[in-house]
Amino acid sequence: MIDELKIKARELLKNKQVDLIIGYQRASDGVLAMPCFVDREEDVDKLIWDVYCVYNLANYLKDYAGQKIGIIAKPCDVRSIVVLLQENQLRRENVYIIGVECSGVIDEKRLRLGAKDIQESATFGVKCKSCKSSTPSICDYLFKDKEKKGKISEDKDEYESVRKLEVRSSLERLKFWEEEFSRCIRCYACRQVCPMCYCPKCVADQAMPAWFSKGANLKGNLSWNLIRAIHLGGRCIDCGECERVCPVGIPLRELNKKIEKDIKELFKYEAGANVEQKPLLASFDKDDPGDWIK
């Protein structure tokens, strides 16, 4: 089964269709997966694809601008590639998307906490439970998973937790977020792992002007997390990597999902859905809601 993927990868390298293939390989612990970069035919055998392949590899594409890259991408990863294409960060002809059918990947933290059976849906990432498609929207080659278990999506309201927070009082919300943000150590792992955070100089690193405090104090933390979310408005495709890597467990997806929900309501826009579409904040509609403006 995986051989099909390897044959394709070998063929791409052999025909010089791509210079490099970004995929997954088994980590040294023999269980989890890690990213792997294959530029020689003999290394193709390292490639794997299974429920442990959680990383969004689109993050690496920006490091290889101008080169022809083959990338193994899940449906969510493909959405981030779509955003990069929309924003002219990539050329379509330079990226060969090997799409994989995906019925959810595991949640390492849950697994570590003792879930017994990896097929048990409790071990899957929370993002996977609200995922609507198991097939990538665009790809050059589709790797079909014959053992696919089908969607693990629970068809629940994907904004349930956002709504729950929304109905609480303003003070309760402030308290909730202050508690969460007070733990932030400003390691910027959320930024580093995000395929959409590609600014050569991040506002958080700017000194002239310094937009907010660099220290891990509440004010600076609140500013950083708010700005990170705002800068992803209309761009975040909910790959959930930021929340996954957060060492102090800040529920960053609750921020991203909130914006996702708002832009769906306000502008009927969905990030990463269509390459032809202009980015949300680089376009406008004459009939955008304006009733909140005096």
Added chain:
Amino acid sequence: MKENKEDREPKIVGFLCNWCSYAGADLAGTSRIEYPPNIRIIRVPCSGRVNPLFVLKCLMDGADGVLISGCHIGDCHYSEGNFYARRRFAILKRLLEYLGIDSRRFQMSWVSASEGDKWSKLIKELVQEIKQAGPNKSNDKKHD
């Protein structure tokens, strides 16, 4: 030091577009229409020039409220700057609210160069609302 909520004079930062709102506020002044002095005006070329970071920095550095004011839709000097601003800040407003920051603290308005009256009325209302919202908590020591 205890202050009565209503007595305390709030500080409001206003980002006004050069072509409409700034001229509108100026008209209010030259027409001798009174409005509260709580607003500190920063002139920007267009409401589309305003970055969410500006708003955030004001709120974090002690302003009790922020107002962005620009030309009416369709009247933008640069044709479409205020369309972009409208989209951008609709998202910010909702997010601030979600984080538990009083939504009255961040407001937007369209004021044309001939609307001195509207400007004065707007600021009176704004100051009232922000007085009700109380002092901005980000000034508290625990936040530093």
